């Protein structure tokens with residue numbers, strides 16, 4: 050729990066600063082969008098957190114989002130595949146991608162970076178191929194389905210046209226709670242943390258490390274697939290060249306900000322969610338605050354992540370020396 | 379002036395004429411979160427002196443040595459070199475004063491070759507580039523001095539732990555130190571390598587290098603030390619000169635009470651065959667098939683030189699590296715073991731040789747390490763059973779007398795010996811039918827060793843079959859109901875309890891003699 054105080058503090062400060070600097074920040078519409086974006090990115094960040102905890106990495110997330118996000122409307126609209134079948138295909142495909150990543154990494158002992166880098170290139174290329182690089186979308190159709198992405202739930206006392214909680218937020222809530230329980234309460238979560246720190250010791254302890262690692266990649270790809278579906282439901286249409294670009298980096302950054310160590314074995318789900326929220330507030334700040342030029346977005350985000358990681362390390366050292374001083378007495 | 383004149387000169391009782399101690403430590407303290415590791419320790423050392431520092435696990439030996447080598451800072455007190463106060467900011471500062479430390483745990487870059495490791499951080503250069511030829515040439519000199527027959531080009535990860543340890547020693551020699559600190563250097567060496575090391579140590583001492591030697595093997599301390607400094611709970615417990623440094627005196631100062639001699643093994647009746655190994659061939663030594671049996675309640679020692687294939691045999695039996703062929707039976711049922719998971723399911727347990735790599739998740743708490751192997755068994759439909767986890771870990775911490783502020787402390791902050799106890803505890807919590815132990819008492823103090831021996835006996839009495847690998851002759855002879863001996867991957871013979879002597883073991887271990895394997 051202590052680990053998230055730092056990031057929570059940074060988040061609060063950035064949030065308040067943005068509110069002061071931009072009058073449009075706290076408007077209901079902006080808050081709605083912020084919650085929505087945090088929800089979508091939160092889901093994919095939680096996915097990658099599992100992989101990072103095994104001391105792996107997944108660079109293919111953005112391309113999976115593209116594949117699934119463009120693939121779903123393509124199936125439904127272009128190929129006129131029935132909805133249940135389209136969903137079945139999309140789900141199977143996501144899980145399969147994770148499975149293939151995991152198997153290549155554990156059984157063939159390929160490096161996660163390499164495997165998922167190839168994924169990054171392949172899935173986007175494939176999508177551009179089968180869509181003919183054309184914009185994909187639902188047009189006027191599938192409005193019931195799109196409710197999952199754009200729907201809102203009313204807050205008592207507030208007219209829904211003014212402000213409502215986006216439906217994806219509840220999905221994030223569900224994913225986060227399940228992920229938290231899995232990581233902290235089940236033996237499998239413990240196995241993941243243990244093998245992330247020392248895979249050999251975990252194997253000697255009778256843990257099927259390969260299977261656990263494969264599971265982590267499947268979770269990651271599944272969350273990316275879910276993210277892809279939500280992004281397209283929210284946006285209605287998307288271009289295969291654009292959809293999901295750099296999203297893996299946002300997800301990894303959020304996970305790291307939230308306390309996951311790329312060395313593996315560390316991380317909390319709540320931290321990852323706050324990390325994601327921080328990233329989104331930052332992006333929001335850059336767009337809203339007039340005197341910050343929008344094109345320096347990446348520079349700002351990079352600097353803040355670096356500052357966050359440094360601050361985290363400093364806090365850790367200070368608290369360690371405090372504890373040492375306490376036992377000196 | 380002749381030699382004898384010089385000696386006379388040295389003996390003059392005038393105090394002021396005496397040179398200051400090469401190294402002196404006054405009232406040094408050091409605290410870690412939750413632990414006060416050093417509470418004001420004193421130490422002094424003259425050139426050419428061979429000082430042994432002993433103490434129980436967690437007494438603060440390694441901490442003190444890390445301070446002397448500039449690896450760690452201290453809170454209060456003073457360190458003097460040649461009578462001048464120093465405060466090292468890092469290892470380089472200590473090097474400058476001629477102080478080198480061989481760590482208790484291996485610290486090699488094992489992806490690099492031997493020569494690169496020996497000169498790590500001090501690489502000779504020619505025109506700005508690495509002078510590889512010179513590195514290779516000079517490292518062979520140091521390798522020769524420690525009696526290691528490996529090529530400077532060999533990659534370190536391909537070497538056995540024992541050989542890696544010798545490389546650490548060669549590396550320390552290459553620094554040309556005035557004070558050489560060795561923190562448990564022999565814990566992973568074979569008898570032969572140990573003898574070689576002792577030769578090197580005595581040679582260095584005769585060349586006026588001061589040696590600080592840390593070991594839990596009191597016989598080594600007796601053989602080497604001019605003087606023994608004993609630490610207990612972060613404090614000086616006393617000092618013994620060569621003549622006074624008997625086993626009992628040392629133990630009394632370390633533990634604060636008398637400890638009776640430990641190998642109390644009484645003849646036991648053994649049960650049915652618990653483990654039958656039939657023509658199993660390992661990947662490393664495919665030429666030799668291994669066959670033997672262990673009965674339940676029997677303690678069987680595995681002796682041999684380092685590199686005899688003992689660890690590989692245990693790893694194969696435990697499924698870490700599946701056997702090429704052959705068969706195994708546990709309690710009369712034939713079993714297939716191709717992974718540790720299957721081994722554990724069949725009631726086998728292995729306490730591995732390398733606790734840092736294979737035994738522990740250093741970043742996790744004592745409790746989480748203790749339960750790692752039994753989580754699956756104690757699960758509640760996939761959920762963690764926190765209550766049971768806590769109970770088991772508290773029970774083990776108490777039973778094994780593990781020194782830690784709480785069982786929530788990360789294992790990396792425990793002293794080496796206490797870490798070893800955590801690994802043991804983890805497997806005992808599994809209540810195995812057959813227990814493999816690979817160097818179970820490595821780095822463990824006398825008191826704790828005795829605890830472990832008692833534990834082994836208790837387990838045997840409960841019917842557990844124990845197969846343990848040890849490089850300590852005393853332990854093999856003292857603990858085994860029966861010993862099997864290996865030489866270069868081959869089982870060269872069995873010795874019953876009454877046949878066990880140092881000579882009989884060595885003859886089989888060096889392959890100068892063989893003796894048919896008998897199983898009773």
Ligand SMILES: Nc1ncnc2c1ncn2[C@@H]1O[C@H](COP(=O)(O)OP(=O)(O)OP(=O)(O)O)[C@@H](O)[C@H]1O
Nearest residue numbers: 410415435436437438439440441791792793794795
């Ligand atoms: N980095 C650290 N953080 C917290 N506690 C530590 C740290 N290093 C050592 N300690 C604690 O300080 C005490 C002394 O440890 P030290 O390693 O010096 O013991 P030792 O005498 O070398 O024992 P052993 O014989 O087992 O190697 C132990 O209680 C240990 O748990």
Ligand SMILES: [Mg+2]
Nearest residue numbers: 439440482794
């Ligand atoms: Mg030590």
